[in-house]
Amino acid sequence: MKGKAKIFRFNPRIDKEPYYQSYEFRFEKGMTALDVLNQIYEEQDASLGYSYCCRNGHCGMCGVVINNKPVLLCKQAASPEMTIEPIKSVSVVKDLIIDREEYERKLPKLRLFLERQCGALKEPEPIDMGKFEKFKVASRCIECFCCVSVCTVIKSSPHTFKGPTAYALEARHYFDPRDEQNRGLMLKSEGIELCIQCNACSRVCPHNVDPAGLIRLMKADIKNTN
Numbered sequence: 431m432k433g434k435a436k437i438f439r440f441n442p443r444i445d446k447e448p449y450y451q452s453y454e455f456r457f458e459k460g461m462t463a464l465d466v467l468n469q470i471y472e473e474q475d476a477s478l479g480y481s482y483c484c485r486n487g488h489c490g491m492c493g494v495v496i497n498n499k500p501v502l503l504c505k506q507a508a509s510p511e512m513t514i515e516p517i518k519s520v521s522v523v524k525d526l527i528i529d530r531e532e533y534e535r536k537l538p539k540l541r542l543f544l545e546r547q548c549g550a551l552k553e554p555e556p557i558d559m560g561k562f563e564k565f566k567v568a569s570r571c572i573e574c575f576c577c578v579s580v581c582t583v584i585k586s587s588p589h590t591f592k593g594p595t596a597y598a599l600e601a602r603h604y605f606d607p608r609d610e611q612n613r614g615l616m617l618k619s620e621g622i623e624l625c626i627q628c629n630a631c632s633r634v635c636p637h638n639v640d641p642a643g644l645i646r647l648m649k650a651d652i653k654n655t656n
């Protein structure tokens with residue numbers, strides 16, 4: 431059976447405007463959207479830009495938008511008719527490849543590392559895993575940017591709101607009982623309060639990180655403690 435994929439194309443170095451290119455592919459049961467792109471790349475068009483690494487839902491490199499829904503290419507079952515676009519609200523490097531560095535430039539102010547005055551009193555440090563529940567949830571984030579793609583706040587305030595991925599990464603440290611940084615004040619100045627709690631990010635997260643829930647918890651905690 432033949433399938434049809436309409437794919438977003440844009441090479442900012444040579445194209446004035448983005449455009450869509452349609453390809454036919456051999457649709458087989460059980461194939462993923464990544465299999466489709468690999469087939470097109472190998473058999474029809476080696477100029478197609480897309481990214482992936484682990485092929486198993488772990489690296490976060492393959493986030494795209496298929497038929498208006500952000501998904502992981504390697505985990506998304508192919509369908510006979512697909513429109514494939516890059517993640518929204520991040521600049522495109524080429525076709526389906528987004529500029530991860532652009533997003534990473536927003537992160538240093540969030541100090542995404544463990545901060546404390548002294549090191550562990552004992553090595554190995556005894557850890558009460560019961561106190562790390564939210565840390566564990568936040569740590570499931572693979573930075574695929576599916577959440578960023580549906581976030582309306584980052585679209586309207588790209589410079590002041592850091593986006594659900596960034597706040598989920600921050601939550602790892604916020605909810606790390608060893609961390610001593612006053613992350614509440616920092617998060618306030620880094621735009622967390624602009625979140626409108628629409629939950630769109632949590633609905634599309636492929637690893638159930640629930641960025642909106644983590645943001646809600648941090649906002650409530652900041653309100654109570656500052």
Ligand code: FES
Pocket residue numbers: 482483484485486487488489490491492493502503504505
């Ligand atoms: S290729 Fe690694 S998450 Fe899809």
